[in-house]
Amino acid sequence: MRILILGGSQFLGRAIASHACAAGHDVTCAARGLAGPIAAGARFVRIDRDVADGLTPLTGETFDAVVDVSRHPGQVRRAVAALKRPGVHWTFVSTVSVYADNRIPGQRADSAPLREPVSADIAHSTDAIYGAAKVACEQAVGSDAFICRAGLIAGPEDPTGRFAYWPARLARGGEVLAPGSPEDAVQLIDVRDLAQWIVHAAEVRLTSIYDGIGPARSRGEFLAECASALDASCTFTWVDRAFLEAHDVRRWAGPRSLPLWLPLPDFDGFMTRDTSPAREAGLTARPFAATARDTLHWLRASNGPVVGLSADEEGAVLSAWHARGVTAAAIRPGP
Numbered sequence: 029m030r031i032l033i034l035g036g037s038q039f040l041g042r043a044i045a046s047h048a049c050a051a052g053h054d055v056t057c058a059a060r061g062l063a064g065p066i067a068a069g070a071r072f073v074r075i076d077r078d079v080a081d082g083l084t085p086l087t088g089e090t091f092d093a094v095v096d097v098s099r100h101p102g103q104v105r106r107a108v109a110a111l112k113r114p115g116v117h118w119t120f121v122s123t124v125s126v127y128a129d130n131r132i133p134g135q136r137a138d139s140a141p142l143r144e145p146v147s148a149d150i151a152h153s154t155d156a157i158y159g160a161a162k163v164a165c166e167q168a169v170g171s172d173a174f175i176c177r178a179g180l181i182a183g184p185e186d187p188t189g190r191f192a193y194w195p196a197r198l199a200r201g202g203e204v205l206a207p208g209s210p211e212d213a214v215q216l217i218d219v220r221d222l223a224q225w226i227v228h229a230a231e232v233r234l235t236s237i238y239d240g241i242g243p244a245r246s247r248g249e250f251l252a253e254c255a256s257a258l259d260a261s262c263t264f265t266w267v268d269r270a271f272l273e274a275h276d277v278r279r280w281a282g283p284r285s286l287p288l289w290l291p292l293p294d295f296d297g298f299m300t301r302d303t304s305p306a307r308e309a310g311l312t313a314r315p316f317a318a319t320a321r322d323t324l325h326w327l328r329a330s331n332g333p334v335v336g337l338s339a340d341e342e343g344a345v346l347s348a349w350h351a352r353g354v355t356a357a358a359i360r361p362g363p
């Protein structure tokens with residue numbers, strides 16, 4: 029099969045190219061060449077999707093399948109106009125951030141309400157309109173495509189440093205600040221599993237809308253499995269939302285965050301999606317342990333990025349947590 033990946037020079041796109049090459053397909057990656065190298069065995073075509081004639085280097089080429097990872101409606105509209113022809117299998121990688129309601133657990137891709145799309149004259153996405161821009165991208169692609177709404181993607185070569193916080197932190201051992209409660213849900217997908225599924229979808233010409241994410245598991249299991257896989261000796265101190273927020277511990281990603289933590293109940297539905305349709309359509313999810321081990325290996329080999337609380341920041345929050353009873357007793361008025 030001749031596969032075109034619009035992207036392919038970063039994390040998921042590169043993993044898709046790598047799996048497609050390993051499966052014996054003829055793979056072309058088209059990008060500016062700024063984000064990074066493409067997978068070994070793939071062909072690179074330099075394009076710029078932000079200019080009107082930016083896809084010209086692909087003129088005259090034919091493909092059996094196209095995979096697009098863009099988040100920008102203008103780029104997606106241009107690609108659809110130039111390359112989406114009858115018979116070409118089209119995959120658009122979207123996101124679970126398209127959903128309007130993050131509170132209700134167990135929602136399914138085929139029925140969950142979506143955000144309003146950004147207006148048609150918005151060509152470029154930003155973090156603030158990411159989900160709404162992806163809705164507009166999905167609409168530009170149309171319903172005869174494979175729309176894969178990825179959840180949190182983890183694993184080697186992740187440029188966000190988000191999942192990497194946990195293997196890096198657990199490997200240091202000792203007392204670990206853990207957010208919320210061990211029963212809270214965690215849901216993610218290893219980049220290699222998602223890539224394999226996207227290649228499989230093109231091979232079997234799967235269409236329709238799916239969430240591309242593994243099953244929900246508890247955060248307690250997540251941390252215990254990752255620590256065990258890394259041979260790390262850790263104890264976990266579970267700290268509630270109110271305390272974390274009062275101590276400026278931030279959600280999800282970035283500086284001062286505890287990555288993968290979202291305040292509940294506001295996000296009860298974000299990492300508890302019903303992924304049985306994806307599983308039935310061929311998506312498999314490797315154990316957390318494998319993702320954690322391989323991510324740590326990659327971090328050590330490549331000095332890859334890690335974001336989140338620093339060791340000092342984590343220590344300060346833990347100290348304050350342990351001191352809270354003492355402080356409360358000290359300020360309690362006497363009899």
Ligand SMILES: NC(=O)c1ccc[n+]([C@@H]2O[C@H](COP(=O)([O-])OP(=O)(O)OC[C@H]3O[C@@H](n4cnc5c(N)ncnc54)[C@H](OP(=O)(O)O)[C@@H]3O)[C@@H](O)[C@H]2O)c1
Pocket residue numbers: 034035036037038039040041042058059060061062063064075076077078096097098099121122123124177178179180181182188
């Ligand atoms: N990471 C997560 O946890 C997560 C969660 C949910 C969904 N997703 C979705 O999963 C996908 C991840 O894709 P990814 O890892 O491959 O990263 P990405 O950041 O989406 O990669 C963008 C790709 O497009 C190329 N590109 C950007 N601007 C371009 C332009 N003007 N012209 C041509 N090419 C351009 C980039 O290469 P150059 O810079 O070299 O041009 C790069 O290869 C995205 O769709 C994202 O929205 C991610």
